[in-house]
Amino acid sequence: MPAFPAPTRAAGLDALAAFLAGPGADYAAARNTDRGRAAPTTSALSPYLRRRLLTEEEVAQAAIRALGARGAEKFVSEVFWRTYFKGHLETHPRAWTGFLAGCDAARGRLAAEPGLRRTHARAIAGETGIDGFDAWAAQLVAENWLHNHARMWFASIWIFTLRLPWELGAAFFLRHLIDGDPASNTLSWRWVAGLHTRGKPYLARRDNIREFTEGRHDPAGLDEHAACLDEAMPPREVPLPPADAVPGxxxxxxxxxxxxxxxxxxxxxxxxxxxxxxxxxxxxxxxxxxxxxxxxxxxxxxxxxxxxxxxxxxxxxxxxxxxxxxxxxxxxxxxxxxxxxxxxxxRRDWDERAWPLSNRGYSRLRGAIPKLMGA
Ligand SMILES: Cc1cc2nc3c(=O)[nH]c(=O)nc-3n(C[C@H](O)[C@H](O)[C@H](O)COP(=O)(O)OP(=O)(O)OC[C@H]3O[C@@H](n4cnc5c(N)ncnc54)[C@H](O)[C@@H]3O)c2cc1C
Incomplete structure (x- = not known):
């Protein structure tokens, strides 16, 4: 696939219109299937949303206008995941500083442990021999993009099968993703590891990968029963820092x-x-x-x-x-x-209303979506 077009607001509005007129109608049923970028099942709006060239609010509203509240429900809920992760990181800043410190520590380990260094080098070069994983590593570097499900499988294999430090995987994503985002990326990697929803890791399964890549990938040898990661000091919640008043x-x-x-x-x-x-x-x-x-x-x-x-x-x-x-x-x-x-x-009203509801699990914010969208 060619590279993404330069992310401008005009390109984002075109992509939004194309999604709503095309894959948008079947989004809830098809979004977990990765057919590659040439046959998208999702919107690929994240490069625009990440930079707020398009706002979450206008994208959610446009989806409801085009698909109806029912038809847009799943898509709007996914858009709110972005908002949730932002609000969650703002109220748990140690998740970010912990990631940065963990990265430094893991780079130190790479320098000191030749076995780990070799596994890491093979992982980022897409030379592990694991079907799917190697293709996603190559796609990430070449196209700066992965489907959400591929991101989940990749992160899970990185952590639980290759047993590499999650922080190095998150750093690899941030380096290459066109939508690389401190909140969505750090907290998604933590979620896969079982650190965000504590004790509940996401374990990639061979049959799931085969099904949702429509048979393109069928990796053998995954650790499908690994224990989740743990940490001595989970990030503490802090109050949301107040915004400043706009001067006249x-x-x-x-x-x-x-x-x-x-x-x-x-x-x-x-x-x-x-x-x-x-x-x-x-x-x-x-x-x-x-x-x-x-x-x-x-x-x-x-x-x-x-x-x-x-x-x-x-x-x-x-x-x-x-x-x-x-x-x-x-x-x-x-x-x-x-x-x-x-x-x-x-701060935008959207963040001001949603972030205070993002300090725990996602369900609290999800429950408030109808009210937030109606307001
Ligand atoms: C390990 C891992 C790392 C990730 N790193 C990033 C990252 O650095 N930057 C980033 O923007 N997203 C990240 N995501 C979330 C998600 O994969 C992407 O937002 C999504 O794939 C973007 O594709 P899309 O625009 O076609 O999404 P669609 O399915 O069309 O969803 C529409 C919008 O909703 C939001 N959204 C959808 N799913 C998620 C989600 N799971 N978490 C947060 N927001 C979501 C995005 O803004 C997206 O553009 C990561 C997910 C995982 C599992």
Missing amino acids: GEVALLLHLDDLHPESLPLGNARVMRVAGLTASSEGAAEAVRAADTAAMADALARAGGHFGCPAEPLREGWAGDLPVVTPWAPLGPSAEALPAGCRRI
Whole structure:
């Protein structure tokens, strides 16, 4: 398959329309089947949603308009998983810092343990001899994409059959995925390992892989009965940090890769006089991911300049003059880590309502979806 198109809002709206007119109608029944990117069963909207070139809210609403509340129910619930993971990581920041520390520790082990180093090298090169796994490793590097079910199988085989540290697998995903996202990625890997829903690992099974790849893959030798991982100190819950109020009057707006739809930001009475863009890709991100980040930011800056009728440029020293700097909330990850001090961080109503319901399991947020969508 060719690479993804440069992620712009226009490309995202086209992909949304194509999904709703095509695979959207059969999504609930077909979404677990991976037929490869040439015959999609899902929307492939994550590169746009991850950067908020499209917002979760507009995508969920468009699906309900096109497919009806019943017909869109499963899809909307999946979109809310993204919101849930964001809110969960914001209230469990140690899941993120623990992943980063675990990565450092696992890299230390790679340097010290030749057996582990060999297994890891074979896994990321797609040379383990495990049918399916090797193809997904190659697809991830070549196309920067995997179907959700393939991500689950891959992560499970990585952890339970190859017995590699999960943090190295999560880092491999973040490096190559075009939709690489600190919250969805870290918490999904933790979920597969049995650390998120504690004691309930996701174990990839040969017959399940055969069925949902329609016989393309039939891997022998998987450990289908492994015990889940455990950790001495599960990440503690902390209160959701409060957002800042939007100042009235003239402001400078700083965009970043977690929210590239400035047109719908809740800016109140603020008047945006200047816009800048901070492009902080994940550490070690592959060339194609960096190129996608750069293209997405260029698209957002061009739209922002037109929308607010002001200069919009990549971040540079002194860009804001004396104006107060407002920025959309950056959830934990590279953007939040790179934001200059002193920004006023504002939050969308969607996050403000959903994140407080995301501090435990997903079912609480799922139960609130009708109310959240109706509001
Ligand atoms: C081990 C593992 C790692 C993952 N890493 C990432 C990641 O780095 N970035 C990322 O965006 N997603 C990640 N996911 C979640 C999921 O696989 C992708 O969001 C999904 O495959 C994107 O394809 P789609 O747009 O066609 O999804 P669709 O099925 O069309 O769903 C629509 C949207 O809902 C959201 N969504 C759907 N399923 C999930 C899910 N399980 N978790 C969170 N959001 C979901 C996405 O925004 C997606 O675009 C990971 C899943 C696993 C199991």
